Amino acid sequence: MIGLPEIIAGVIAVALNAYVLTGGADFGGGVWDLFATGRRRGRQRELIADSIAPIWEANHVWLIVVVVVLFTGFPSAFSMLGTVLHIPLTIMLIGIVLRGSAFVFRSYGPYGRTHWGRAFAIASVITPLLFGTIIGSIATGAVADAADKIDGAATFSEVFVRPWAAAFPAAVGFFAVALFAFLAATYLTVDTQDEELREDFRIRGLAAAGAVFVAAAVALVLAHSAAPRVAIGVVGALLIQAATAVAAIAAITALWLRHYRVARLAAAAQVSLILWGWMIAQYPYLIPPTLTIRDAAAPAVTLRLLAVGLVVGAVILLPSLHYMLRTFKTKRRA
Amino acid sequence: MALSLGFHIIFAEIGIAMPLLMVLAEWRWRRTGDAIYLQLARRWAKGTAILFAVGAVSGTVLSFELGLLWPSFMRLAGPVIGIPFALEGFAFFTEAIFLGVYLYGWERVSSRAHMSAGLIVAVSGAASALFVVIVNAWMNTPAGVTVDAGRFVTIDPLAAMRNPSTFQQVVHMLLAAYASTGLAVAGLHAAVLLRNNTLFHRRAMMVALTIGIPAALLQPISGDTSARAVARWQPVKLAAMESLLDTQRGAPLHLVGIEIPRALSLLAFRDPDAEVRGLSAFPRDVWPPIAPVHLAFQLMVILGTLMALVCAWAAVTTLRRREIADHRSLLAALALLTPAGFIATEAGWVVTEVGRQPWIIGGIMRTGDAVTPMPGLAVPMIVFTLIYLGLAAVVAISIASLVRETT
Ligand code: HDD
Ligand code: HEM
Numbered sequence: 021m022i023g024l025p026e027i028i029a030g031v032i033a034v035a036l037n038a039y040v041l042t043g044g045a046d047f048g049g050g051v052w053d054l055f056a057t058g059r060r061r062g063r064q065r066e067l068i069a070d071s072i073a074p075i076w077e078a079n080h081v082w083l084i085v086v087v088v089v090l091f092t093g094f095p096s097a098f099s100m101l102g103t104v105l106h107i108p109l110t111i112m113l114i115g116i117v118l119r120g121s122a123f124v125f126r127s128y129g130p131y132g133r134t135h136w137g138r139a140f141a142i143a144s145v146i147t148p149l150l151f152g153t154i155i156g157s158i159a160t161g162a163v164a165d166a167a168d169k170i171d172g173a174a175t176f177s178e179v180f181v182r183p184w185a186a187a188f189p190a191a192v193g194f195f196a197v198a199l200f201a202f203l204a205a206t207y208l209t210v211d212t213q214d215e216e217l218r219e220d221f222r223i224r225g226l227a228a229a230g231a232v233f234v235a236a237a238v239a240l241v242l243a244h245s246a247a248p249r250v251a252i253g254v255v256g257a258l259l260i261q262a263a264t265a266v267a268a269i270a271a272i273t274a275l276w277l278r279h280y281r282v283a284r285l286a287a288a289a290q291v292s293l294i295l296w297g298w299m300i301a302q303y304p305y306l307i308p309p310t311l312t313i314r315d316a317a318a319p320a321v322t323l324r325l326l327a328v329g330l331v332v333g334a335v336i337l338l339p340s341l342h343y344m345l346r347t348f349k350t351k352r353r354a
Numbered sequence: 355m356a357l358s359l360g361f362h363i364i365f366a367e368i369g370i371a372m373p374l375l376m377v378l379a380e381w382r383w384r385r386t387g388d389a390i391y392l393q394l395a396r397r398w399a400k401g402t403a404i405l406f407a408v409g410a411v412s413g414t415v416l417s418f419e420l421g422l423l424w425p426s427f428m429r430l431a432g433p434v435i436g437i438p439f440a441l442e443g444f445a446f447f448t449e450a451i452f453l454g455v456y457l458y459g460w461e462r463v464s465s466r467a468h469m470s471a472g473l474i475v476a477v478s479g480a481a482s483a484l485f486v487v488i489v490n491a492w493m494n495t496p497a498g499v500t501v502d503a504g505r506f507v508t509i510d511p512l513a514a515m516r517n518p519s520t521f522q523q524v525v526h527m528l529l530a531a532y533a534s535t536g537l538a539v540a541g542l543h544a545a546v547l548l549r550n551n552t553l554f555h556r557r558a559m560m561v562a563l564t565i566g567i568p569a570a571l572l573q574p575i576s577g578d579t580s581a582r583a584v585a586r587w588q589p590v591k592l593a594a595m596e597s598l599l600d601t602q603r604g605a606p607l608h609l610v611g612i613e614i615p616r617a618l619s620l621l622a623f624r625d626p627d628a629e630v631r632g633l634s635a636f637p638r639d640v641w642p643p644i645a646p647v648h649l650a651f652q653l654m655v656i657l658g659t660l661m662a663l664v665c666a667w668a669a670v671t672t673l674r675r676r677e678i679a680d681h682r683s684l685l686a687a688l689a690l691l692t693p694a695g696f697i698a699t700e701a702g703w704v705v706t707e708v709g710r711q712p713w714i715i716g717g718i719m720r721t722g723d724a725v726t727p728m729p730g731l732a733v734p735m736i737v738f739t740l741i742y743l744g745l746a747a748v749v750a751i752s753i754a755s756l757v758r759e760t761t
């Protein structure tokens with residue numbers, strides 16, 4: 021049944037999707053900064069910086085929306101994640117801090133560009149790695165299991181380490197890095213007019229697509245033993261799986277054939293479908309196998325007010341976002 | 355958490371006031387055509403970009419830390435205070451979007467659109483402070499909930515937002531942001547002016563003072579209103595602020611060792627003979643740590659008084675059509691006060707937060723019951739301390755080089 025809790029959960033899903041498509045690609049850009057090679061490496065880095073600079077902060081706020089709506093709408097889920105996943109979340113936060121600040125210091129700060137560029141690039145790899153790991157560990161059900169054990173005789177490692185320091189979450193972590201890098205490469209082919217750079221990122225995109233496949237295969241194999249819910253769900257959601265495959269093939273073919281705009285769209289679709297595939301697979305659970313959306317939901321008054329707030333926010337936000345993107349798509353005025 | 359907040363609050367203040375300065379400079383440029391103002395607007399925009407980014411990342415840390423450090427607090431309070439936090443989220447979003455437009459849009463949008471973008475940044479910065487301080491005010495004086503055995507039976511998030519501390523705290527916080535940042539910027543330029551009297555720095559200082567002076571003059575009035583609200587709704591905190599042990603009628607006020615008879619009763623209750631309850635009127639297990647609260651309050655009041663006095667001096671100088679920039683002792687006083695606002699802000703937050711202890715939600719939940727069961731919290735503490743110290747150092751160096759660039 022679809023009620024207010026499901027709708028709010030849907031909003032979180034949409035915001036997460038937006039974050040992955042925008043903020044995720046910004047992290048992917050950092051990955052390519054790290055792997056910038058060849059004669060054009062300086063220009064590659066410049067392109068990455070130019071396309072991220074005006075928008076990364078706005079992109080980043082999607083994550084804050086996810087967090088804020090989660091703790092308002094589903095406080096017990098937030099509380100459980102914050103407790104059991106304390107360590108990976110903290111490391112991810114450190115990555116976020118370093119990525120953001122290194123990026124601005126590179127443009128404005130002291131000590132020249134190289135050191136900050138390095139810090140930016142490394143943090144851009146670590147953060148999505150942890151992001152994927154966190155999602156992976158939620159999917160396995162280990163988070164909810166560990167939360168049950170907190171008051172018992174469980175050891176520190178059983179509660180705070182093992183739920184995420186495992187093979188499947190790690191595989192999802194690498195999968196996320198590869199996916200974001202793929203996304204960034206396809207975006208960058210559209211963002212530049214320079215044919216050489218475009219070709220550089222086309223090749224990189226194709227390489228990342230390969231990495232995505234390897235990581236996905238590993239994750240799927242591990243999924244059968246480690247993440248019962250995802251494995252079952254994924255089989256159950258064949259339709260989504262098929263759509264994901266179509267989008268993936270379309271993205272890679274378009275990139276191969278140099279239809280960059282199509283490639284970008286298809287890549288975005290592919291990434292979104294993967295995310296929704298996971299979320300649908302674990303529906304109605306927020307944190308499987310115990311905490312459902314309904315169980316975790318805040319009282320109805322809060323949800324109603326939150327819904328009103330979200331609508332008001334969206335009315336301000338969506339036109340603003342549109343305006344921003346339009347501003348940076350148009351050429352500079354003389 | 356306290357550490358992250360103590361760090362974040364500085365950037366938040368700058369994020370609230372700096373956009374206003376930069377729009378003001380741009381407006382002066384468009385009005386007068388004086389290119390110095392344009393240079394100023396661009397320079398300040400650069401500074402804002404650095405500080406905003408650091409503010410944004412430290413704010414992100416905070417929103418996660420609420421769950422990382424205080425999971426039980428969030429489980430209980432999330433449904434009540436989530437709404438202002440969610441609204442705050444939208445304020446950030448608007449701020450981030452239009453800051454992007456402002457910083458990177460000089461050549462892309464019309465002059466009116468550009469100024470408006472700057473104004474929107476300034477307004478949404480103030481709005482985010484409004485929302486988040488509402489949360490804090492609710493923690494001090496919770497409203498809109500009925501409690502039974504440590505659980506909320508009914509909640510009314512809108513009533514919670516209108517709790518008795520909201521108004522005073524929000525006004526005081528916003529004034530603090532404008533006063534601290536305005537005077538800090540003015541002070542930096544005043545320091546340069548002492549050595550090198552250029553038109554650029556004169557203009558910069560004057561624009562900063564147009565915001566700093568009114569805010570600093572209003573701040574003691576607003577602080578007095580806050581103190582009266584505290585006297586009424588948080589008597590234990592008031593007693594700790596004044597380190598008043600025994601309940602007294604006609605209680606005196608102590609300031610840097612000077613005792614002003616009956617002043618406390620007068621200030622707190624508008625009646626020189628009013629009874630002020632001392633700490634001994636309350637059970638010991640609800641006493642906050644007295645020394646830090648008392649000292650922090652003294653520090654805030656002393657700095658606030660100094661800031662207001664120097665600003666009054668500067669205002670009088672200007673009203674008598676004298677140039678502040680030609681007045682070396684006034685410049686020196688302004689330069690000395692550069693960090694004063696930020697120090698007063700930290701002190702004020704210590705009063706509010708430590709003065710609320712042992713409660714995390716006044717009278718409802720104890721801090722000790724809210725903390726995460728995860729052991730070894732010292733490790734992330736140390737890591738974040740180091741990161742923040744590093745960030746603070748780099749920001750300071752960047753800003754210093756920005757100020758020095760034009761001499
Ligand atoms: C520029 C900074 C600044 C200055 C000059 C002052 N304050 Fe302040 N004060 C703050 C910045 C601040 C703050 C922003 O740090 C606090 C912390 C919580 C809050 O809402 O504002 C605060 C809190 C705070 C509180 C506690 C409110 C509560 O817990 O509910 C009181 C009673 C005062 N102040 C009183 C004063 C008085 C009498 C001042 C006289 C000059 C003064 N403040 C100057
Ligand atoms: C909306 C804003 C704020 C919220 C939601 C908030 C939340 C909290 C919470 C949950 C605690 C209790 C746990 C602890 O000891 O850390 C606390 C205490 C504290 N906070 Fe805040 N805080 C806010 C603003 C600030 C700011 C801006 C400062 C700046 C210095 C600050 C400084 C402190 C300090 C020093 C303590 C420690 C009190 C003690 O344990 O003695 N807080 N705050």
Ligand code: HEM
Pocket residue numbers: 077080081084362363365366367368369370405406407408409410411412413414415416417418420439446447449450479480482483486487490527
């Ligand atoms: C009294 C305390 C606070 C004030 C006045 C304040 C105000 C602000 C302001 C003005 C900004 C804009 C960033 C900038 O310009 O530097 C900001 C950023 C932020 N704050 Fe705070 N804040 C406070 C406490 C908190 C707390 C307790 C949280 C935790 C939820 C928080 C979360 C954030 C986040 C997530 C951002 C980044 C938003 C972005 O990316 O633009 N803040 N804050």
